Amino acid sequence: MDVNKSPQMSSGPIKKVLIHPLVLLSIVDHYNRVSxxxxxxxxxxxxxxxFQGIVDVSNSYAVPFEEEVTDPSVWSLNHNYHEAMLSMFKKINGTLGGYVSDKEHVVGWYSTGPKLRANDLDIHRLFHNYVPNPILVITDVRSREPGIPTNAYYDVEEGKENPTQKSQKVFVHVPSExxxxxxxEIGVGHLLRDVKDTTISTLATEVSDKLTAIKGLDARLRRISWYLGLLIIGWYPLNHEVLCHLQDVVNHCPNLNVPELIKAFVVKSNDMMWVIYLTALIRCVIALHNLINNKILYKEYEKAEDAKLLAxxxxxx
Structure with missing residues (x-):
């Protein structure tokens, strides 16, 4: 049996593609270095x-690739480089019983598109030698739109109504997350911690970070609520370890009905409002002071001009 083929590989339809942050960072780094x-x-x-129609993309590596801009049918992909890199990954992951370890195997290829190209099906056909049903992930490295900058595809045989016509492969879009x-998450947070936009004020950045954190907290709370709801109706079996962790989360939440805590929140809010009010008063006084000084200077200038005219x-x- 071919050592490139893993028992976890499936030739059935793909339902979803999961892409890890390391893959996105590697693709962006590849693009910045080369193109x-x-x-x-x-x-x-x-x-x-x-496994079971879900492709989990956890790693990637770049491959030398050239194509003619005017003629899409002329392209080249360095097979020797690809085979050498794949061999090194096999040595790192090891083999089990003639199969590549299930940690990582070839699941497809990526392109920075940003759209599908005419020669993508030809390139895609090469990866059928490594996996029965490869995927293509197109990443828009210059995307300015909110949301996930990736689109995933796999190819299927398109039948023809006329039996005399030859069937052909077409790409089918598959959801990606x-x-x-x-x-x-911790690693990506450390990488992005010091990335700042100098055109945005520190206050605006802090507010944006707080908003992002609140949205993340809301998403996790909704996920916990969804899990507990499925647990109540019997969709999932009881997992006491998960429930203990959820109980720890609840125990760390403060009781907002305690009078001392309510008073502390009010005092803190009043202190912040007092600082804002005092700052507004100081700005108003400074503006009036500058206005009076400007009028005094203008009067002195008018007197000097009148004295010159009289002289x-x-x-x-």
């Missing part, structure tokens, strides 16, 4: 696992 000035797309190989475990008239008279 940032030329605006040409870059291509690489995706690694991960595939960004998936990250706790360790990856000029007396001299000529």
């Amino acid at each position: 940032q000035q030329s605006f040409r797309r870059v291509v690489g190989v995706l690694l991960g696992t595939s 960004i998936a990250a475990d706790e360790v990856e 000029f008239e007396s001299y000529h008279s």
Whole structure:
């Protein structure tokens, strides 16, 4: 049996693609190193696992790729480089019983598109040698729109109504999501912690960070509520370890009905409002002071001009 094929690989339809942050960072780094000035797309190989129609993309590596802008049918992908990189990944992951370890295997390839190209089906056909049903993930590295900058596809055979016509492959879009475990979230948070936009004030940045944190908290609370709801109706079996962690979360939440805590919130709010009010008063006083100084200077300027005019008239008279 081919060592490239894993028992976890499935040739059935793909339901969803999960993309880890490390993959997105690697794709952006590949583009910035190779094609940032030329605006040409870059291509690489995706690694991960595939089980029951869900493809989990956890790693990737770049592959040298060239194509003619005027003629899409002329392109080249460095197979030797790809085979060498794949061999090194096999050595790192190890093999089990003639199969590549289920940690990571080839699941498809990526492109910075930002859209599908005419030669993508030809490139996609190459990856059928490594996985029965490969995926293509197109990442728009220059996207300015909110949301996930990725689109995932896999190819299917398109039948023809006329039996004499030859069937052909077409791409089918599949939903994609960004998936990250706790360790990856912490790592990405550290990477983005010092990335600041100098055109935005510190206050605006802090407010934006607070808003993002509140949205993240709201999403996690909704997920917990959804899980507990399915637990009540018997959809999931009881997991006492998960319930203990949820109880710890609840225990860390403050009791907002305690009079001392309510008073503390009111005092804190009043202190903040007092500072804002005092700041507004100081700004108003400074503005009035500048206005009075400006009027005094203007009066002195008018007196000096009048004195010059009188001196000029007396001299000529």
